[in-house]
Amino acid sequence: MKILDGGITAxxxxxAAGVEAGVKYANRKDMAIIYSQKPCVTAGTFTSNVVKAxxxxxxxxxxxxxxxxxxxxxxxxxxNAGTGKEGMEYCKKTAKxxxxxxxxxxxxxxxxxxxxxxxxxxxxxxxxxxxxLVAAKAHTKEAGTxxxxxxxxxxxxxxxxxxxxxxxxxxxxxxAMSKGxxxxxxxxxxxxGYVTTxxxxxxxxxxxxxxxxxxxxxxxxxVDGDTSTNDTLLIMANGMAGNDEIRIxxxxxxxxxxxxxxxxxxxxxxxxxxGEGATALVECTVCGADTKDNARILAKSxxxxxxxxxxxxxxxxxxxxxxxxxxxxxxxxxxxNMELYYAAGDKKMLIYRDGADAGYSEEEASxxxxxxxxxIIADMKMGNAKATAxxxxxxxxxxxxNADYRS
Amino acid sequence: MKILDGGITAxxxxxAAGVEAGVKYANRKDMAIIYSQKPCVTAGTFTSNVVKAxxxxxxxxxxxxxxxxxxxxxxxxxxNAGTGKEGMEYCKKTAKxxxxxxxxxxxxxxxxxxxxxxxxxxxxxxxxxxxxLVAAKAHTKEAGTxxxxxxxxxxxxxxxxxxxxxxxxxxxxxxAMSKGxxxxxxxxxxxxGYVTTxxxxxxxxxxxxxxxxxxxxxxxxxVDGDTSTNDTLLIMANGMAGNDEIRIxxxxxxxxxxxxxxxxxxxxxxxxxxGEGATALVECTVCGADTKDNARILAKSxxxxxxxxxxxxxxxxxxxxxxxxxxxxxxxxxxxNMELYYAAGDKKMLIYRDGADAGYSEEEASxxxxxxxxxIIADMKMGNAKATAxxxxxxxxxxxxNADYRS
Numbered sequence: 092m093k094i095l096d097g098g099i100t101a102x103x104x105x106x107a108a109g110v111e112a113g114v115k116y117a118n119r120k121d122m123a124i125i126y127s128q129k130p131c132v133t134a135g136t137f138t139s140n141v142v143k144a145x146x147x148x149x150x151x152x153x154x155x156x157x158x159x160x161x162x163x164x165x166x167x168x169x170x171n172a173g174t175g176k177e178g179m180e181y182c183k184k185t186a187k188x189x190x191x192x193x194x195x196x197x198x199x200x201x202x203x204x205x206x207x208x209x210x211x212x213x214x215x216x217x218x219x220x221x222x223x224l225v226a227a228k229a230h231t232k233e234a235g236t237x238x239x240x241x242x243x244x245x246x247x248x249x250x251x252x253x254x255x256x257x258x259x260x261x262x263x264x265x266x267a268m269s270k271g272x273x274x275x276x277x278x279x280x281x282x283x284g285y286v287t288t289x290x291x292x293x294x295x296x297x298x299x300x301x302x303x304x305x306x307x308x309x310x311x312x313x314v315d316g317d318t319s320t321n322d323t324l325l326i327m328a329n330g331m332a333g334n335d336e337i338r339i340x341x342x343x344x345x346x347x348x349x350x351x352x353x354x355x356x357x358x359x360x361x362x363x364x365x366g367e368g369a370t371a372l373v374e375c376t377v378c379g380a381d382t383k384d385n386a387r388i389l390a391k392s393x394x395x396x397x398x399x400x401x402x403x404x405x406x407x408x409x410x411x412x413x414x415x416x417x418x419x420x421x422x423x424x425x426x427x428n429m430e431l432y433y434a435a436g437d438k439k440m441l442i443y444r445d446g447a448d449a450g451y452s453e454e455e456a457s458x459x460x461x462x463x464x465x466x467i468i469a470d471m472k473m474g475n476a477k478a479t480a481x482x483x484x485x486x487x488x489x490x491x492x493n494a495d496y497r498s
Numbered sequence: 499m500k501i502l503d504g505g506i507t508a509x510x511x512x513x514a515a516g517v518e519a520g521v522k523y524a525n526r527k528d529m530a531i532i533y534s535q536k537p538c539v540t541a542g543t544f545t546s547n548v549v550k551a552x553x554x555x556x557x558x559x560x561x562x563x564x565x566x567x568x569x570x571x572x573x574x575x576x577x578n579a580g581t582g583k584e585g586m587e588y589c590k591k592t593a594k595x596x597x598x599x600x601x602x603x604x605x606x607x608x609x610x611x612x613x614x615x616x617x618x619x620x621x622x623x624x625x626x627x628x629x630x631l632v633a634a635k636a637h638t639k640e641a642g643t644x645x646x647x648x649x650x651x652x653x654x655x656x657x658x659x660x661x662x663x664x665x666x667x668x669x670x671x672x673x674a675m676s677k678g679x680x681x682x683x684x685x686x687x688x689x690x691g692y693v694t695t696x697x698x699x700x701x702x703x704x705x706x707x708x709x710x711x712x713x714x715x716x717x718x719x720x721v722d723g724d725t726s727t728n729d730t731l732l733i734m735a736n737g738m739a740g741n742d743e744i745r746i747x748x749x750x751x752x753x754x755x756x757x758x759x760x761x762x763x764x765x766x767x768x769x770x771x772x773g774e775g776a777t778a779l780v781e782c783t784v785c786g787a788d789t790k791d792n793a794r795i796l797a798k799s800x801x802x803x804x805x806x807x808x809x810x811x812x813x814x815x816x817x818x819x820x821x822x823x824x825x826x827x828x829x830x831x832x833x834x835n836m837e838l839y840y841a842a843g844d845k846k847m848l849i850y851r852d853g854a855d856a857g858y859s860e861e862e863a864s865x866x867x868x869x870x871x872x873x874i875i876a877d878m879k880m881g882n883a884k885a886t887a888x889x890x891x892x893x894x895x896x897x898x899x900n901a902d903y904r905s
Contacts, residue, residue, distance in 0.1 A: 138826075139826065140822060140825035140826045141824070141825040141826070141827075141829075141830060141831060141833060142821050142822060142824065142825030142833045143825075170818070172818065172821075172822075173817075173818050173821050173833070173850065173853070173854060173855070174853070174854050174855075175834065175852055175853030175854030176853065176854075177854065178853075178854065207816075207818065208816070208817075208818020208819070208821065208822065209816075209817060209818045209821075209850070209854070209855050210855075211854075320818075320821070320822050320825060397804070397896075397900070398900055401896070401897050401900030401901050402900065402901065404897065404901045405900070405901025407901065409614075409615075409616075410580075410615075410616060411577070411579065411580050411614065411615020411616045411727075412615070414549050414579075414580050414615065414616075414727070415547060415549060415579075415615065415727050417548070417549065418547035418548040418549030418550075418727060419546065419547045419548070420548075422548075423548060424548060426548060426549045426580070427582065443580065443616075445582055446580070446581070446582030446583065446585075447580060447581050447582035447584065447585065447616070447618075448580070448581075448616050448617075485897055485900075486897060487894045487897050487898070489804075489808070489897070490808050490811065490892055490893060490894050490896070490897060491894070493804070493805055493808035493809065493812070493892075494808050494809065494811045494812025494814065
């Protein structure tokens with residue numbers, strides 16, 4: 092696998108753009124388009140929240156009922172959730188307008204929205220934005236970056252990525268852009284994530300890869316425990332790489348799945364590390380668990396603990412909070428027979444064993460907790476199952492951002 | 499029911515004290531005792547966390563296996579959790595020493611600890627503290643308040659309460675003290691709560707009351723979603739009121755249970771409102787739910803949402819976060835057919851209906867959200883089930899307190 096310098100426009104035949112449409116923010120890009128020169132096989136996963144934003148319902152319908160899709164149109168500033176029938180109409184109009192300008196069917200246009208819940212979309216600005224996007228779209232690296240920047244809300248960095256793999260002698264490329272930051276506790280997938288690829292692959296195979304992979308990537312991150320109304324992960328494969336079709340059960344399938352996993356895991360970690368107000372990426376690996384499910388439950392419980400997160404922010408080796416979070420996770424284990432470690436870079440330090448403090452240096456622990464990427468490792472000593480979850484620290488800035496998000 | 503000015507020493511025959519033992523803090527009371535002149539029937543509920551503090555294990559054993567208990571000894575500063583075999587020994591020694599000085603059996607002494615996880619108790623200070631406590635204990639209101647203050651950690655106010663009811667011509671009194679603040683997300687009961695009563699009642703009846711009542715009181719509050727390793731609620735009935743025994747299925751049982759409910763609900767709300775860094779008590783009532791369980795799940799999900807809590811702190815009527823929290827709670831409902839209200843004092847305001855904004859005044863909503871007690875009401879329009887949960891806002895100070903709790 093090769094890591095490329097690029098994003099969603101890296102695969103053959105994908106164009107993109109990001110423009111200022113004035114939906115909410117002034118002086119910044121707030122609408123994006125992804126367009127494929129050829130129709131794409133698609134797969135996706137969506138929020139498990141009972142309250143689904145209009146665009147989530149729209150996209151779910153396309154993934155389930157349309158054979159192909161060819162474009163994605165995204166706005167930030169307004170989530171188009173909690174907007175009733177009017178909001179659904181606006182979502183439909185957004186897709187319709189995009190379809191008209193591009194000359195493709197309405198049900199080939201995915202719609203993404205992110206931002207404040209409850210406000211209605213300003214449709215004049217949206218339609219003007221669509222015209223600008225279609226005029227600006229290009230198959231260049233810069234155009235992909237523009238789109239990636241346009242989907243940011245409280246994100247502090249744009250998150251794009253591209254990789255390539257050899258599949259039966261052909262180069263297959265995968266690109267991605269994602270946004271996250273707050274209301275991040277995916278339970279199907281993240282806030283907004285888009286993956287493009289020129290691979291030749293059928294819908295069944297693509298769907299299998301996405302469904303299986305999100306369990307260990309997007310579904311293992313949490314910024315604040317709040318599962319958004321808008322979580323969407325979409326993958327679009329336009330087949331322009333010209334490889335022999337990737338089929339389930341072949342080594343090509345495994346190669347491609349591994350590449351998608353790398354892309355999803357990298358993007359998921361970036362979302363966690365750029366959580367609202369975060370100063371550190373916190374990674375929790377649970378090993379030696381009795382089952383994979385329990386390993387996931389334990390790791391995620393640590394990542395979600397407000398007290399653990401606040402202690403990381405304070406560089407305070409308060410391991411009792413980690414032990415506590417493991418204890419209330421719902422998974423059974425023996426607290427008298429397990430080990431806890433802190434790690435960062437190539438330093439790893441035993442903190443807790445045999446039911447008590449392992450006699451570590453507070454100074455060294457604090458040094459580890461001061462790094463930008465902090466790892467917590469829990470060895471349950473029950474079996475061989477392992478899982479990793481990612482989150483971030485809890486800071487003043489998280490509270491600040493969310494106390495006046497709408498103003 | 500009469501509300502009295504007092505606490506745990508209000509019932510006949512209960513003595514208490516709070517002293518400075520220097521366990522962790524300087525210049526403040528940090529050990530407490532409750533002593534009953536006669537042996538007490540007891541009941542209790544404890545943390546569901548797999549990691550249980552030594553005193554929790556100790557107390558569970560007494561509630562399950564001893565017919566009577568007569569004293570409670572509590573220290574703050576150190577939780578005696580994550581302390582292994584050594585910690586269990588120290589807990590046992592604490593009970594033994596107390597029993598010796600009081601001249602009662604070792605298994606009649608409950609032990610409570612709260613504070614930092616992982617540190618070992620300084621036994622010299624604990625034993626000296628026990629001597630001081632036994633010398634100081636008294637059946638006075640002041641002594642009860644001293645004990646109530648001594649069990650505080652990051653609590654900003656002490657939480658005590660007393661009420662009396664008439665049971666078959668006799669006055670039965672109930673007293674209580676509780677502490678909470680952080681790591682509050684009880685899943686059986688709160689951090690530390692003690693209830694005293696002079697009622698004549700059997701163990702089965704007392705246990706039934708406690709188990710049934712915590713479901714709608716202590717188990718419906720959350721400060722930060724972290725279920726502590728030390729959660730303990732104990733009730734001790736010494737029978738000195740001389741009433742006819744309170745039996746299950748009688749009107750006397752109902753009167754007594756209602757009084758206990760009032761005490762538990764009041765104390766639970768106080769814990770929520772005094773959550774670490776909190777500026778407001780947030781109450782969420784879900785009505786019109788299909789089942790009582792779903793009403794509880796929905797109400798608690800709102801109370802636990804970091805984003806909802808931060809919005810209350812910012813006095814920002816960002817109701818989308820409430821809708822979102824209801825949506826990911828796990829309970830099913832129709833977001834297009836329900837209503838959301840904000841309320842405070844005698845003001846109540848419709849915010850959301852028919853799937854969208856109800857067209858309220860942002861200014862009035864912000865005024866409501868600026869009060870010390872903010873109510874959120876969700877009418878699910880599915881049935882008649884109702885539940886209420888209590889929490890607090892999420893503030894800079896919560897982060898501050900928890901970033902350097904141990905230092």
